[in-house]
Amino acid sequence: MDKKIDHLLTNILLQTDNFFVELKVEKNIDIKGKEGKLISKAISDVVREFEYRDRIIGLKKLRIFVTKTPVKTCEKIILPNVKLKIHGEMREWICQNTPSFSYWAKGQTPTIMLDANQEIFETKNYDAIKGLFAHELMHLLNKIDGIEKELEIEAEKSTRNIISLLTKHKEVKPFTKDRLLVSLLRVITTTTFAIKDILANTRAMSFGFDGEIYANYMTSLAGVKKIIGFNDGEILRALKRDKKHALDNAFLTYLGLNVSWVTFKMFHNQWYKKLQNLSNIKVPRIIKKNADTILNELLKLRSASDKEQIGKILKLTQQNYFNVVKYYCKKLR
Numbered sequence: 001m002d003k004k005i006d007h008l009l010t011n012i013l014l015q016t017d018n019f020f021v022e023l024k025v026e027k028n029i030d031i032k033g034k035e036g037k038l039i040s041k042a043i044s045d046v047v048r049e050f051e052y053r054d055r056i057i058g059l060k061k062l063r064i065f066v067t068k069t070p071v072k073t074c075e076k077i078i079l080p081n082v083k084l085k086i087h088g089e090m091r092e093w094i095c096q097n098t099p100s101f102s103y104w105a106k107g108q109t110p111t112i113m114l115d116a117n118q119e120i121f122e123t124k125n126y127d128a129i130k131g132l133f134a135h136e137l138m139h140l141l142n143k144i145d146g147i148e149k150e151l152e153i154e155a156e157k158s159t160r161n162i163i164s165l166l167t168k169h170k171e172v173k174p175f176t177k178d179r180l181l182v183s184l185l186r187v188i189t190t191t192t193f194a195i196k197d198i199l200a201n202t203r204a205m206s207f208g209f210d211g212e213i214y215a216n217y218m219t220s221l222a223g224v225k226k227i228i229g230f231n232d233g234e235i236l237r238a239l240k241r242d243k244k245h246a247l248d249n250a251f252l253t254y255l256g257l258n259v260s261w262v263t264f265k266m267f268h269n270q271w272y273k274k275l276q277n278l279s280n281i282k283v284p285r286i287i288k289k290n291a292d293t294i295l296n297e298l299l300k301l302r303s304a305s306d307k308e309q310i311g312k313i314l315k316l317t318q319q320n321y322f323n324v325v326k327y328y329c330k331k332l333r
Contacts, residue, residue, distance in 0.1 A: 023047075023059060026109075029066040031116055035124055039066055039116075042129040046137060050207055059144060065113040066121075070100075073113060100132060102140035110144065112136045120219050128219045131204075131212030138200040147304040148196055154307055155192045158314035159185070165322045172329040174242045180325065183248050184318055190252045191294075191317040194259045199304055201263035210264075214271050217260045221278035228253060229282035236331060247328060251321055254283045255291045262298050286327045290320035 025047070029036050043064060067073040100118070104110040114121075114136065120128035142148050162184045166177050175183075204213055230250035238246035257279040264272035283291075297313045304310075 024061045026061070026063045027066075028064065030068045031066065031121065035121070038124055038126060039121070039129060042126055043133050046130050046134045046209075046212075049209075050134070050137065059110060059141070061109050062140075063109045063111045065111070066116050067113065068116045070113060070115045070117070100136060102136045102143065104140055104143045110140050112140060118220070119222075120216060123219070125215060125219055127212050127215040129216075131209060131214070131216030134204045134209040134212055135197075135200050135216065138203040139196060142196070142199055142203065142304070147199065150307075151192060151195060151199075151304060151310065154310045155188055155314060158188060158311060158318070161315050161318055165318060169322075169325075170329070172332050174239055174244050175325055175329055179244055180322075182244075183325070184321065186248055187252065187317055187321045188314060190256060191314055194256060194298070195301065195310060195313065197259055198262055198298060198301060202266065202302075205263060205267055210267070210269060210271075214264070214269075214275070217275055218278070221257065221260060221275065224257065224278060225281050228257075230254075230284065230287070231282065232284045232331075235284065235328065239328060239332060247324065250283055251287050251291060251324055254281060254287055255294060255317075257281060258291070258295055259298065262295065265299060266302075286324055290323050294320055 025043075027040060027043070029039055031039060065073055100114045102110070102112045112133070114129075114132060118132075119125075120132060139148070162181065165184065166180060169175070169177060169180055171177060201213055230253075235246050235250055258276070260279055261272040261275035264275060294313065294317050297309070297316055301309050301313065
């Protein structure tokens with residue numbers, strides 16, 4: 001059985017209209033034994049199941065890392081090839097967020113890296129592992145298709161709005177104009193990641209991976225409300241101590257967690273309410289109000305080609321975060 005799995009994983013023939021292309025998959029799995037075989041099978045099954053529904057055009061080789069040391073692995077295989085201007089953003093994302101991701105650049109081997117420290121690997125949750133890999137595979141295909149690049153272009157365009165917001169801003173420490181600029185750029189980056197996630201989930205679910213994506217989120221979000229929460233007093237005390245990321249973290253954490261259920265509600269899937277309940281961490285009313293407005297606009301996003309809606313979401317996110325900043329500036333005066 002193991003030989004058959006390895007054969008499926010490393011020599012999959014992908015049929016296009018008139019010819020076959022051999023997809024070579026390079027596996028680098030830190031985990032050995034039964035758990036390693038389970039992971040290998042989950043990866044193989046996702047690729048095979050996806051091919052039953054579509055063709056992976058333009059993908060001839062795929063490199064996969066399932067690692068216990070994601071930051072170290074990323075520094076070795078990816079960061080040396082990343083453009084300097086996004087190096088810092090990417091490192092921050094990897095260090096501070098779930099560091100499973102896909103990477104592709106012209107001339108480079110398409111790569112998917114999965115963080116083996118996640119609970120789905122520790123509990124050997126086969127469906128959840130499939131869901132995580134399917135999600136990252138869709139990210140990769142969206143990159144190859146140019147979809148994520150177009151989204152990044154829209155994000156760049158949206159930064160023009162920052163000048164207008166900074167002009168209106170009356171400085172209150174720690175919200176100097178320089179500090180607010182950093183926050184607004186971080187907001188754009190995180191919202192762009194969120195839109196990419198929604199587009200990846202939409203593509204994965206359109207090919208029937210609803211259950212697997214759901215299993216991954218259910219495991220990831222279980223118990224999160226018990227360990228993550230923010231209140232007015234804590235945020236204000238942190239800001240008075242010049243803890244610059246306190247408000248950013250509260251706003252973006254609430255928004256980021258709740259992105260998990262957006263695609264499920266788009267598909268009118270009954271599961272979205274369970275994910276919504278798990279994601280509904282405690283935050284001040286001002287943050288919830290402004291973040292929920294953004295989530296409502298994300299629900300209207302149906303395609304990466306809807307540039308008008310994407311631009312609206314990115315601009316709204318900046319404005320709504322600015323609304324939250326103004327609220328706390330009044331409290332700090």
